[in-house]
Amino acid sequence: MSQIREPILKVRNLKTSFRTDRGVVTAVDDVSFDVFPGETLGIVGESGCGKTVTAKTIMRLLPEHLTIVGEESRIEFEGVNLAHASPGQMRTVRGDKIAMIFQEPMTSLNPVFKVGWQLDEALKYHTKLGKRERRDKAVEMLRLVEIPNPEQRVKEYPHQLSGGMRQRVMIAIALCCEPDILIADEPTTALDVTIQAQILDLMNGLKEKLNTSIMLITHDLGVVAQVCDRVQVMYAGRVIESAPVRELFHNPIHPYTKALLSSIPKAGGVTRGDKLPAIPGIVPSLWELPDGCRFQDRCDYKQQRCVDVEPDLAESKDGRLYRCHFPMDERVRVTVGATDGGA
């Protein structure tokens, strides 16, 4: 159903590189995806796989002089290519159309200003409301994110609030201008589990209420299962699988996705002495990427072809995307021989 609608954000061939002392390194390579109105897109992957860089490239929050965004990269939003938009154009998009919340609620609010002041500032910048209206709106937003006693809270400093409260305030600030897209960069990672659930419920509720699309970046598959409509799995700067959440969990195509899913601890499923299945090895360094498939060294199903050729992003019969020569659902399993020359 979602395919019929026009996507609100189209990302095509996104390539982000950084200039470093050791030369140019590409953190996000050829990433393409769509965000549809009112949906929640999850972006999942291990640390350092390019999730946050993707989000920050969309917002253009990376240090300009150290970042190279590829020539053919396109981030289409309302007819503008954000990948190469001017700072002036970006400023009208940020906050107003696309908002972002961050991982660390402890440092996301400016410690020297009151909560109300920080909400008021965003409203002042993006709306034409009067002073009194802005104050009312600020209280209303805090009430919307279920902060008790909001009239009192606007007069408090960030250090007087708990981590969960602060993340709620961040969400309130991000949503106060009613953006079309909310990019949430690991919004619950720094919170404890009960607060995580509350924040996720809150985001889900607000999405329905305000009809905002959410791009949720996380490494927590539990969070994905709870709130996302579609999921995109990233590995070493590339999208390796993209599917609706239910199908991804039930029937992963890429061996990496499968391995990720099997490394989630299951309640009651493990007996004493069993080891939690883990993916052996580490993510390849972006400096020394292999020629073929980037997951080859850690893959249980490696073939000679995986070493020689990097797979393209393919589309399955039911419209799912994957980047693998031997997708899991075709049940192609040829174990790698000991003599097989794979490095």
Add this chain to the structure above:
Amino acid sequence: MKLGQAWNSRGMRKLRRNKLAMVALAIIGAYLAVALGVMFGLVTLEDTRERALPNQTPGLFGSQSNDKRVLDATWLNDRLASGLSIASSSSQADDERRFRQLNDSVGMAERVVPIGQSFSEATAKIEAALASFELLDEALLDYEDIEDEHFAIEEEIAELEADVAAARAAEPSNADEIAELEEEIVGLREELAEVSPLLEESTAARDAALLETEAAQLEALPMPSGFGGAVYAVRTSLGGDEGGRSIAMKAIYSIKIAFQVGFVTAIVCVLLGTALGAAAAFYGGWVDYGVMFIVSVFSSIPSLVLLVVIRYIFSDSPLFDNAAERPGLALVPVYAAFCLTFWIGTCRVVRGEVMKLKELEYVQAAQAIGFGRMYILFKHVVPNTAHLMFINFSLLFIGAIKSEVILSFLNLGVKGQPSWGLMISNGKNDVTKFFFWDVLSATGFMFVLVLAFNILSDALQDAFDPKHVG
């Protein structure tokens, strides 16, 4: 309401409990009040320049030797005599005018010949004082003759005693010679015994004459009473320097100079250093290279040398060096020297802090809301360096005052106006004559201010340091 909240905040309550800090605050407040008072004319530049006392008069509780008192009486006598002769020879027989001429000639601030009497009355009193001084002069001559004689005999005895000792030590010793010498010493001792009572007598006569003269002079030129007396008491409380100028007035006027230099330097340097340091860290790239290049260049030169050079550059300008006519502008070279060199420390500290702050997520969050870079820098980042600005302000304030004193001591700082540094510089030669009032008052005033400021800034840090609040 807001102020009330701030007053009752946790940090303020902690600060108010700290008794030492409150004392320091009171002292700084008193200094500030005096500085403002001086600014509004409580003490004028003229007050610090005119003579209030005889040369090198000690202040309160300081005792003077009789020799110094004789010198003072002589000096006052000369003043009165010349004043009287000028006033009497005046062709116009206008009393008011004569009194003015007389007092101008005496020239001792509030201590004047009272004009509530007829001129002839005043003349009579002054003449009595002059006559009394003549007696003192005679007694003095007498005393000096006898003292000379007494001294000469003592000297001779000492010489002979040395000869005796030498003769005894010689090998072989000459017993005849020793006996001869000893006989001579006995003779001299008898002579001394005759002179000694005479000396005592003449000393007593001189002291009596001195007291009489002083009383007569006081009669002619009485100590002021009432409000003028109180002012004169303050003025003379710390004595007078080598030109009879009031040390108290100079020290008090220097408070204003010190505060002026401290405030201007601290404010300019904190603002400049914070703006440059924050911009360097926030924008990076060539802005950072540029600012850090200047900072490195400035900090590679010994700061005192740099201060002196900058001070010299400015002192060639007739606009800034005309201290007598434009005392305000005369300080500009000092401001320039301090402002151009002292911002470096603040700049470096703020740069480091902003380096840290700009990586924090609220800066990115502000960017994600859509604010411009400049707005984020000055509205979100710089307020977070407020604690550094306060600490640097208090450090620079004190640093500037101390440097001002050093430069003035080297005669490169304040000119044409009093300054603690100039007082120490002028007074340093008198220290060898056991006259400490100049140096001690300047050092004392500065010491109390610096100590109070250090105590207060320590207490402020204790009370408001976010690491201790919570």
